[in-house]
Each structure stands twice: as C-alpha cells, then as structure tokens.
Amino acid sequence: MDAIQILRQLKEKGVRFTPQRQAILEYLLGTDTHPTAEEIYQHVRAKFPGVSLGTIYNTLNMLKEHGYILELSYGDMSSRFDGHAKNHYHVVCSECSKVVDFHRPLLQLEQEAEQKTDFQISGHRLEFYGICPECRKKRILIKQAD
C-alpha cells in the first residue's frame, strides 16, 4: 500500500490529506532504516523547507494511532518509526543503535498470553539485541591497536 492509498483511507475517517503528510508517509514507506523524528524532519525539509518538527510529530502520532506505522522506543535514544507495521521483527545494535529487519513468520503466542494473563491481546513485538557486523569489525580493529 502506498502513501496516497493510505491517505485516501484516512480521508474517509475525517483526516485531511495534506502535502506534508504525504511527504512524511512517502519517506517512511520508502526506507527500511527506521528513522527518528529528527531524521524524517531533515528529509521532509528538503521538499518543504517550511515544515516544522511539530508537524512531523503530529503526523507520526496520527499514523501510529491508526496503525499504519510502528513506534520503536529504547531508553537511551529517541523513538524510531517503522512504516511497515506488520510481519517482521527487529534486531537492534547495542553499540550504534541501528535497527535491522528480521523477516520471519509471526509467532502464534498471543492466545497463550491471553489465557495466562487475562489481557485482551492485540499485537506483539519481538526484538533481538546484539552487535552488528560493522561494530564487530570496529571492535576487532580497536583490540589490534592496543
């Protein structure tokens, strides 16, 4: 689904179609780098020099509430946003904070979680933590220099 289709669906819910929103959504759908709000801001500003960070957050929250994007947050850094809301998991580098997709069929554990906790489950998130190949190489180089 592309940006225009999503915005048309949203229009039926009373959400207005604006060029800023289109630009934000197009950028998010076109990348798999899980950008921060600031990174999205810098890219959208290339097209709309007047756009403000407030509008970025505004749009991201709206898209998140409607389930079109995913917010990934970690304690020590700003949230990252993923325009491909479903069907994959994430691997996060503990050193450089990069987030990489890990494609794999979704787990069938939600029913088990519902039964054990009595929550009404609507989704889940699975993340792996480790060191990415690039940071591993850097580590080896540093060790050799000692």
Next chain:
Amino acid sequence: MDAIQILRQLKEKGVRFTPQRQAILEYLLGTDTHPTAEEIYQHVRAKFPGVSLGTIYNTLNMLKEHGYILELSYGDMSSRFDGHAKNHYHVVCSECSKVVDFHRPLLQLEQEAEQKTDFQISGHRLEFYGICPECRKKRILIKQAD
C-alpha cells in the same frame, strides 16, 4: 540472587557498595510492578530522605550496563525497570500502561536471527500489547452509561 550478593559481585568490578544502591536494588528485586524511576525514587526516599533522582538514574544505568536489570521503554511514557532480568516476557496494557509478567520458556530463535542478520545476538525481548482486565471492565461500564 539478592541485592547484597549482586553488589558484592559488582564490588569486584570496582563498583562501590553504598546504602542507596542497596535500597534501590532491594526495592527492584522485591517488586514485580516494573516501577518508573520516579516510583523508585519515592520508595527509596522513605528510607533515605536525602536521596536524589540523579542517584536513582545513576544506579539504574549502572545496573543496566552490568545486565542486572532491564529497562523497558515505550514512546509515550517514562521508562520502567525490571529487576528480574531474564526468563520471562511482558504484557503491556495500551490503556493504563501497566506491565505484567508472562512466564513462559524463552524462545529459541536467537541462532536463527544471528544467521539471517549477521548480528552477534546477546538477548531478546518479547512484548504483547492489549487491554488489561481492569480497563476492559471500565470500558464496559462506560458503554453502558452511554
């Protein structure tokens, strides 16, 4: 493992044993409510009226770096901390932000993630999102009132 044992292990790494740290760790190990830094601060302050929030964050970051506690963060609220670093997953209420433990054998997926992404994986986190029983009841009451 209790607070004193953990602090003794840390002492061997050059981390000093202080009563503030003991109090923070004891509170974290003794609860399964996943408190925020502020909540930990309020509890520790009952014993040490002079303690500062800075010290709480200081200690939490130190414990996190040494792998004794887990930081759980979500976009729209402050981080929560879990003193039982391993062997369980979480269920988060989208309405009241409560975090409940979900006990279950850990997934054996880290090797698969390593192979597919070339990261060196050291751990993973699995979280379910939904509505807790209490918030579900409230929703029903509100609907009936309409």
Next chain:
DNA sequence: GTCCTTGCAAAACGTTTGCAGTTCA
C-alpha cells in the same frame, strides 16, 4: 588518602501544546 559516589541544581533532550494564520473539503 584516593577516587568513586552523592546531592543538588542547572541544563539538555525529545516531545507536546497553544495559538494565530492558512488550507483543505
């Protein structure tokens, strides 16, 4: 005695909010 840690205050950071002006429907 040394150096790590504390408490305090200020600063930094990401994010949200309020408002006047603008734009989409």
Next chain:
DNA sequence: TGAACTGCAAACGTTTTGCAAGGAC
C-alpha cells in the same frame, strides 16, 4: 465557510551533567 491543519515558539517531563562535599575502601 468552517473545521482541521500548519508553523512557530514556548512549555513540559524525563533524563543527564557539572561540581563541591561526602564516604567507601
């Protein structure tokens, strides 16, 4: 036309930092 949205700036809450005093070892 009118409600929703934008840009801007100020405000907010969480977390970090700098520094002098204190405490662990």
